[in-house]
Amino acid sequence: MKLNSLNAISPIDGRYHSKTLNYSNFFSEYALIKYRVLVEIEYFIALTKSEISTFKNFPKEIIPDIKKIYTQFNQNNALEIKKIEKETNHDVKAVEYFIKNEFKKLKLDQYLEFIHFGLTSQDINNTAIPLSIKEAISKVYKPEINEIIKLLEKKAKKYYSLPMLARTHGQAASPTRLGKEFDVFKTRIIEQLNFLNSIPFAAKFGGATGNFNAHKVAFPNIDWKKFAGSLLNDLGLKHSFPTTQIEHYDHLASLFDCLKRVNTILIDFDRDMWTYISMDYFKQKIQKNEVGSSAMPHKVNPIDFENSEGNLGLANSIFEHLSSKLPISRLQRDLTDSTVLRNVGVPFSYTSIAFKSTISGINKLIVNKVKIEEDLENNWAVISEAIQTILRREGYSKPYETLKNLTRINSKINKKTIHDFIDSLNIGPEIKTELKNISPYNYTGI
Numbered sequence: 001m002k003l004n005s006l007n008a009i010s011p012i013d014g015r016y017h018s019k020t021l022n023y024s025n026f027f028s029e030y031a032l033i034k035y036r037v038l039v040e041i042e043y044f045i046a047l048t049k050s051e052i053s054t055f056k057n058f059p060k061e062i063i064p065d066i067k068k069i070y071t072q073f074n075q076n077n078a079l080e081i082k083k084i085e086k087e088t089n090h091d092v093k094a095v096e097y098f099i100k101n102e103f104k105k106l107k108l109d110q111y112l113e114f115i116h117f118g119l120t121s122q123d124i125n126n127t128a129i130p131l132s133i134k135e136a137i138s139k140v141y142k143p144e145i146n147e148i149i150k151l152l153e154k155k156a157k158k159y160y161s162l163p164m165l166a167r168t169h170g171q172a173a174s175p176t177r178l179g180k181e182f183d184v185f186k187t188r189i190i191e192q193l194n195f196l197n198s199i200p201f202a203a204k205f206g207g208a209t210g211n212f213n214a215h216k217v218a219f220p221n222i223d224w225k226k227f228a229g230s231l232l233n234d235l236g237l238k239h240s241f242p243t244t245q246i247e248h249y250d251h252l253a254s255l256f257d258c259l260k261r262v263n264t265i266l267i268d269f270d271r272d273m274w275t276y277i278s279m280d281y282f283k284q285k286i287q288k289n290e291v292g293s294s295a296m297p298h299k300v301n302p303i304d305f306e307n308s309e310g311n312l313g314l315a316n317s318i319f320e321h322l323s324s325k326l327p328i329s330r331l332q333r334d335l336t337d338s339t340v341l342r343n344v345g346v347p348f349s350y351t352s353i354a355f356k357s358t359i360s361g362i363n364k365l366i367v368n369k370v371k372i373e374e375d376l377e378n379n380w381a382v383i384s385e386a387i388q389t390i391l392r393r394e395g396y397s398k399p400y401e402t403l404k405n406l407t408r409i410n411s412k413i414n415k416k417t418i419h420d421f422i423d424s425l426n427i428g429p430e431i432k433t434e435l436k437n438i439s440p441y442n443y444t445g446i
Helices: 017-027 029-048 060-071 075-088 091-105 109-114 121-158 178-198 213-218 224-234 250-278 303-325 336-341 345-364 369-377 380-393 399-409 415-424 429-436
Strands: 163-168 171-177 202-204 238-240 282-284 365-367
Touching (some): 017 121, 017 345, 029 091, 029 109, 029 224, 060 091, 091 121, 121 178, 163 178, 171 178, 224 238, 380 399, 415 429
Antiparallel strands (some): 163 171
8 A cells, every 4th residue: 555644654644744744855764865875975085085095096076976976866766775775684785785886887896895984884874864963953943943933023022012911820910011921932942942053963983883993904094083073074063982883872862852842842832822812812813614613613722732732742752762762872882772763753743743833823813902901900909019019118017918918808909999008008199109000001020
């Protein structure tokens, strides 16, 4: 049966395929093979520039044609490699044999054994995978999260001065401004992205156990550590050294933890938006033919924020496993990292689905100023904090306790209740005027 959206096991390749398609360029089997070919080719080209005597008369003009092996890599090339893999039962060795076949077409037979020279498969994998992650974050992840940041910034500016009742522990609290609440999430995300930008994309390149054993025994006079560092630096990666057979993944774990924190911030945002909608602070733009409930025709559910929250949770559970598992490997190498790394695109895809839902949800929001103002008007008690603070400033005896008695004895506190209370205080007229100028609509801080 041919794979399609109806028979795919994973919703990433099924229901949500159109939303995650961009990541297939970085995390699919085809993408992994292509990145492996890229690393093998760039390694070979770097060897041609080394002090190895075999390359003394290497035809430099052929390098552009060599690069075409990965720059023009296509689906048929990948299928050819998969066919070779059926014989080798080794994915990286199949890549090596494919490149050798391509070199023969370029009449480079004498250089065949310098393809994959001195390497272990993990030199290729531990360079190809961080490179694919680096480019996926640059080309897909950052544009998507930046779109969310721009929307949050737009809402923060639009509702900058709109007063709103705040709630702490679910109870009415000192008023805030709606725009400021959007700004909180924008700032939190930006701060995590600043940290994300500081995390290096590290790669391992050092042979079977990380010591350049084969390289050194063959060409002892070459500084192989410098060679590897230069190669990886040209690819935009940091050389991890010393290592075992595999990269230690500490930086990758840090990256996944940071991505998880961004997602956690958005879960917090999704839940707040969901709650504000349930409080009627926001209405939602109605799609003409959209159905909110199969039984209740009136329903317009906050499905975008719910979808986002669910997919962010899935993403985080996998990011958590990757960050806690990958840095652990028995002795110089076990295979557990290989199988879990094949799933690295999964949390990115769930994150992308969530981002798109969050964006959709934000774009549907319509502020219900009537409800927001109604809640402010019904909660004059929240300015008791302001009154007792000014009374403290003036040296009034036990102002907190006085306001506590007022607000807890009276079941209904309104503007008149507050102003009658102010009139009863033994304070000067100018202070009474100052206190009466405070309302739930202007007691919003900075």
